[in-house]
Amino acid sequence: MSGQASGGRVPIAVVMIALNEAHNLEAVLDNLDGWAEExxxxxxxxxxxxxxxxxxxGVHVVQRRFNGFGEQWNFALSxxxxxxxxxMKLDPDERLTDRLKHGIAAAIERGQGDALSFDRRLWFMGRPLPVRQPVLRAWRTGRCRFTxxxxxxxxxxxGRVERIDGELEHHDSPDLEHWLDKQNLYTSAEAAAALRGDALAAPPRLFGTSLQRRMWVKRHYRKLPFRYVAMFFYHYVVLGAWRAGRVGYAWSHMRCEVYRLVEYKLREMRSTGRVPVRRHAGPGAPDARVRQY
Structure with missing residues (x-):
């Protein structure tokens, strides 16, 4: 099968899920313009x-209440x-580099794999960090489901996963206020999942696959001594965030605080016996029952 569809587009459907992503959509759609078939x-x-x-x-849009990332993605694919x-799965705050676009098109042209993995590079406070992680984001339609x-x-x-060249840029948030709002929601969801005893994304095994090892660390992390010192060392030294100077230091420190917040929120939920309710953070519409000034 040719790696180029009609009009020079790549025969790939890009799927995104979103809530209040207007600040990202113009840029991500510019990034996809003329490249993706759907x-x-x-x-x-x-x-x-x-x-x-x-x-x-010209995007095909549907709306659906959000109950969880795995459920929402499985709905989208089915x-x-x-x-x-x-x-291809894409988040609104991600951008494909030209090299990655060419790599995806070439891999589809070769037709040797059933899925494609590549590196995602994190941007933080408007700067790229020397932090990359392998992600699996593209597959033959119908071959994927989510945990x-x-x-x-x-x-x-x-099927077979093919590793390709090129980077996916992850522009995590436009500013720290937005980043902190996201982490507040994320840590509450993580703590609530731990309180309920939800199943992990994979069986936790120390000597299993990469995903199973990550789940083992997640399962036992709160029991480890000096865990936040180790977590900072991992982000700042092992992942190389130190090369980004003060921005890398800030990112490494704040990543530790995300894990700490999950632990504190879980402790609070167990103590109070309830999960916090999300509160409306801004002004609403005028109420017709009262006089307006």
């Missing part, structure tokens, strides 16, 4: 113009009318 958005009832932008740019022979977890979902793909 673009889909599963919107969780955004209130910031996300749907307006996507529709104006219910969206994807016609392209390949499918059914609330957060930190993982793709489960049938």
């Amino acid at each position: 673009v889909f958005l599963v919107d969780s009832h955004s209130a910031d113009g996300s749907v307006d932008i996507a529709l104006r740019r 219910e969206l009318p994807i016609q392209a022979p390949w499918t 059914d977890v609330v957060v930190n979902e993982h793709p489960l793909v049938e």
Whole structure:
């Protein structure tokens, strides 16, 4: 099968899920313009113009209430009318480099793999960090499902995974205020999942696959002595964030605080016996029952 569809596009459907991502959508759609054969958005009832932008740019949009990342992605893969022979998962805050675009097109042209993995590079406070992680983001349509977890979902793909060149840029947040809002939601979801005893994305095994080892660390992390010192060392030294100077130091420190927040929130939930309710953070519409000034 040719790696280029009609009009020079790559025969791949890019799928995104989103809630209030208007600040990212124009840029990510510019990044995909003229490259992807199809673009889909599963919107969780955004209130910031996300749907307006996507529709104006010709994206196929559906809306569905968000109950968890794994469930939302499995809905997208099973219910969206994807016609392209390949499918790619993309977050609105991610951008494909030209090298990655060429690498994906070439791999589809070769037709030797059933899924594609490549590096994702993190950007933080407007700067690229020397931190890369391998991610599996593209597969033959119909060959993938996601672990059914609330957060930190993982793709489960049938077939051979091919490693390709090129980077996916992860522009995590436009500013720290937005980043902290995201981490507040994430840590609450992680703590609530731990309180319920939800199953992990894979069986935790110290000598298993890479994913199983990560789940083993996740299962036992809160029992480890000096865990936050070790976590900072891992991010700052092992991953090489020190090379980004003060930004790398800030990122390494704040990553530790994310894990600490999960632990504190879980402790609070066990103590109070309840999960906090998300509160409305901004002004609403005027109430017609009272006089306005």
